[in-house]
Amino acid sequence: MRTTHTLRRTAIALLTTATLALAPTALATTDHTGAGTSWRGAWAASPQAPTQPLTPNWSQQGFDNHTVRQAVRVTASGTRTRIELSNRYGTTPLRVTGATVARTAEGGAVRPGSVRTLRFDGRASTTIPVGGTLLSDGTPFPVKAFESLTVTLYLAGETGPTTFHHFASATSYRADGDHRADVSGTAFKETSTSWYFLSGVEVTGGRDTARRSGIVTFGDSITDGVGAATDADNRYPDELAERLAAAGSPRAVLNQGIAGNQVVNDTTWAGEKALTRFREDVLNERGVGTVILLEGINDIGGSTVTFPAAPTPDVSVTALIKGHRTLIRQAHARGLKVIGATLTPIKGSFYESPANEAKRDAFNDWVRTSGAYDAIVDFDRTVADPADPDRILPAYDSGDGLHPNDAGYRAMAGALDLDRL
Structure with missing residues (x-):
């Protein structure tokens, strides 16, 4: 059964989105419950069980003291953002030590000044039960339709085989150790064309409501x-x-x-x-x-x-x-x-x-x-x-x-x- 700690889940934007002037590790006020807000999907990918039929990926071996950085393009605008993580096909509880969201730059890099720490029921870390799905707290992170966001997950312990999406047609990055707040992509030396654990991005606020x-x-x-x-x-x-x-x-x-x-x-x-x-x-x-x-x-x-x-x-x-x-x-x-x-x-x-x-x-x-x-x-x-x-x-x-x-x-x-x- 699907579980969650929060309520569940323009012409092409040519205007430059203003970058919030917070330090990369700054914390913003978050919405723990989503009460009174109208969240809607802005990006999604269907979760799959770990497998490796055609192209190499990291799903079967999983992660251990790794940081995974994944860029996705949203198709809706909003003033607040939250992510969805899935452990639908995991065999053990998934411990997420920390997560950030930022504006995508080149390769594994993100734009300076854009990194925001994501929280889960007010905490920086969380555990997702076997078969579960979890929404982060909403954070003030305005986005425009067709903007690329980078979600970075730090997984300090062994995850075991991972819930993922095989054919992303997009590049994901992996680094050893904790690099969730890095602006540079230098530490991210490994790449994959799959998405891991990330199954959705939701927004609220904005015009297209x-x-x-x-x-x-x-x-x-x-x-x-x-x-x-x-x-x-x-x-x-x-x-x-x-x-x-x-x-x-x-x-x-x-x-x-x-x-x-x-x-x-x-x-x-x-x-x-x-x-x-x-x-x-x-x-x-x-x-x-x-x-x-x-x-x-x-x-x-x-x-x-x-x-x-x-x-x-x-x-x-x-x-x-x-x-x-x-x-x-x-x-x-x-x-x-x-x-x-x-x-x-x-x-x-x-x-x-x-x-x-x-x-x-x-x-x-x-x-x-x-x-x-x-x-x-x-x-x-x-x-x-x-x-x-x-x-x-x-x-x-x-x-x-x-x-x-x-x-x-x-x-x-x-x-x-x-x-x-």
């Missing part, structure tokens, strides 16, 4: 942003947030994609099935009114490949549709609008086969014609090659026939009807 205006993008690797350039924030949810802001309708867009994830099957390396994680990753998000569902291609193809793990059980189109109907029903019960998305092309990828293509076509036909969603977006036709509609357009292909590149993700964001959102 419309109740439940946020959007969750939920899905697999194509939501997660596999194929996008590292540290460029060009995943389709990033591009959607930028497009909304440019249209004068800024809204938080929270990315809850997990590469390899399936709707119906749990996997050993790509997270719990959507039917399980939907409650935690979508329904429990603050300030959300819409969810975009793009998931199912791994259910269709997972039984036909042998990497990066053993094949998963075959999933029929009927079972996949049933899974989507369950997610839609759960979202509607919480008052969320649901946007359904067609599955993008697979010809030329490791999922290509006549049987898989027939399933994809049948599922996409259901998305387009069933009326089960509040609205749909046809990502299939958006990125398909007009000369060969079962294949992704070469200009949009990251190179594997399955995942879009930056241009492809930009086209996907452009396909969404902003009025329907």
Whole structure:
């Protein structure tokens, strides 16, 4: 069961955010309870169990007297900020010796004068129980949409295997010893392209305070942003947030994609099935009114490949549709609008086969014609090659026939009807 010590959880900003003139180790007054405030998500990443199927990471060995520094770009503005840490898949209580938030500079560095100590129920350190999630106290740390924040965690003791998010498409940094207040990135000599323990950033205050205006993008690797350039924030949810802001309708867009994830099957390396994680990753998000569902291609193809793990059980189109109907029903019960998305092309990828293509076509036909969603977006036709509609357009292909590149993700964001959102 999810636990917490606090209540749970613009055009693209071109104006320079004023830096608060506090010393790097200064403490600010914090809000221990969140009472009377309207917190909303500004950034998110879906937690996963430790694994190492494709790229090296630190999740299985964990940390011991390490400082971990992670930069994330928020999509909402606010006057106060807090972070969410997850020990959802930990096997022992997680001791966080200390944490800071700062404004990102180059590499592992942060901007001078911007470091703020985060507190947890008024204390600098905290322990998160096995399976738990914890929100920090709110701290006066104004942020603008599309600003990059750096969260630094000092973990003095052994953590054991860690809850993390595998494909961050962003660089994280690690240093030996306590460097949570460092401005320079000199001590951070190791890097990873995953996020560790950090599962959310929330804000309150500011202008874009419309109740439940946020959007969750939920899905697999194509939501997660596999194929996008590292540290460029060009995943389709990033591009959607930028497009909304440019249209004068800024809204938080929270990315809850997990590469390899399936709707119906749990996997050993790509997270719990959507039917399980939907409650935690979508329904429990603050300030959300819409969810975009793009998931199912791994259910269709997972039984036909042998990497990066053993094949998963075959999933029929009927079972996949049933899974989507369950997610839609759960979202509607919480008052969320649901946007359904067609599955993008697979010809030329490791999922290509006549049987898989027939399933994809049948599922996409259901998305387009069933009326089960509040609205749909046809990502299939958006990125398909007009000369060969079962294949992704070469200009949009990251190179594997399955995942879009930056241009492809930009086209996907452009396909969404902003009025329907």
